[in-house]
Amino acid sequence: MLIRNVYRPEIFGCQAAERLADAARRMQEQRVGALAVLDGERIVGIITERDLVRALATSADPASERVAAYASTQMKTAALEEDSSEVARRMLETGIRHLPVDDHGRLVGMVSMRDLLTLETWAV
Structure with a gap:
């Protein structure tokens, strides 16, 4: 199945200068x-639950520390026309959720691993 049939078309994002708590x-x-880290409408990174845990583990103050300090900027992406099994394989190999x-x-x-797992579970 193509990613276009699996992904969530909503874009939940934040700005790099926002606080981790926000x-x-x-x-x-x-x-x-996860949230897309945006510069205007352009994606410049992604901040995930794992990034927030990493920030807290290093004693960062979520009320003052900025998203940019913990967001991943070396992002991979999925294309609408990619096969979902290939995207799932790439996510597993790189540990990305x-x-x-x-x-x-x-x-x-x-698209999340949960989306792909749901597809796999219901496709059986």
Whole structure:
């Protein structure tokens, strides 16, 4: 199945200068495990639950520390026309649980391991 049939087309994001506490609150409110880090409408990184845990483990103050200090900027992406099994394999190999989805360089949503696991479970 193609990623276009699996991904979540909502874009939940934050700005790099936002506080970690605000990003964590947004993740909780939206019930997502990652946010796109945006510069205007352009994606420049991703902040995940794992990044927040890493920040807390290093004694960062979530009320003052900025998203940019802990966001991953070396991102991989999934394309709408990619096969979901190939994307899942790439995510497993690299230990990534969330991938931004792009359509010819334009951010259109996010796909998670949970999305792909759900597809695999219900496709049986």
